[in-house]
Amino acid sequence: MTIEWLSVLLLGLALGFKHATEPDHVVAISTISSGTSKLSKAARIGTVWGIGHTVTLLVLGMILLTLKWELSEGFMMTSEALVGVMIVLLGSxxxxxxxxxxxxxxxxxxxxxxxxxxxxxxxxxxxxxxxxHQEPSYVKAGIIGVVHGIAGSGLMVILVMDTTSTLMEALSYILAFGGGTVLGMTGFSMLISAPFLFMNSRGFNLKNRGHLAINVGSILFGLFYTYQVVIS
Structure with missing residues (x-):
């Protein structure tokens, strides 16, 4: 592995971490992680989200790159709108x-x-x-990650095509990007959950109210996000 390619992989890792901080990602995962009772549970939820996202990008990316297909603008807009609808449904x-x-x-x-x-x-x-009572599920977190992965697959393929020259390089780049996304979402899931757990441990019963407030906010964000996609 050359120094140049190693720097590309590190760039993919950094971009994946940054990708995890996008507002629609943070809002979607907060609807689940804010309701957890343990910090470790929140971390695992973020990790599962990241894995679902990465697997989807990897599978769709390899198919599109191998067959040299490009996703239509209509498909990408529909998948982005689906993300907004999903956030509204999760919050509701x-x-x-x-x-x-x-x-x-x-x-x-x-x-x-x-x-x-x-x-x-x-x-x-x-x-x-x-x-x-039933804790937030890993299955739900994985599904959210998959939906976000579908929405981002088109742009990922464009980014990979501009960065790599072979399928093996594309595979390694997507994996590096996915690794950064997993790390970022795991960290942010813990960051979202931590304040509520800390306040509860000090006798302030804010976890349920905070979880409710986050989900109400996610409904408003999802409606706005969907509206922005539709009118764009």
Whole structure:
């Protein structure tokens, strides 16, 4: 490996890290990572997002480069609009889930009875009720990464074509770019989650409210993002 090519790979790594900081990426991952209960969980969610994004870029990029295809402007605009719609749906789902889960049912069985039954409770009134609710899923994070990867595949191919001369160089460049994206998104996912976890550890119950505020903001951002894509 020559010094020149090593510098290109390092550039790809740096650009991938920068790519992770784009507003639509940060907003999308924040709808998930802000609801985690552990910093390590937030880190893994960011990593899965980055892997989904990288795999999509790699697969689509290799297909497009091998067959010498170019994605149409219409396809790229549609995929970008899909990103905006996805952000709106993610935020809306989390807001609805936040409101619904305050009052919900659990299957419950008393020691004096053999028959299980449902009971309803409100967390605002039963703060000491201890049980685990479903944490944000890795599957959802991976899907978000894949959608973002589809949206960015066209521009990635253009960038690779301007930078590389062989398929092996293109493969290594996309992997370097993907590695930077994984590192960046892992770090930002932790950065988003950390303030809420820290405040909770100090007795300030801001995690749920912060998660709600982030998702409301993501809905507004997604609507604006989609509008900008459509009118452009």
């Amino acid at each position: 789902y989390n807001v609805v889930k936040f409101r619904v889960k305050k009052v919900h049912a659990h299957v419950h069985q008393h020691q004096t009875s053999q028959t299980p039954h449902l009971h309803f409770h409100d967390h605002t009134q039963h703060k000491s009720h201890a049980h685990n």
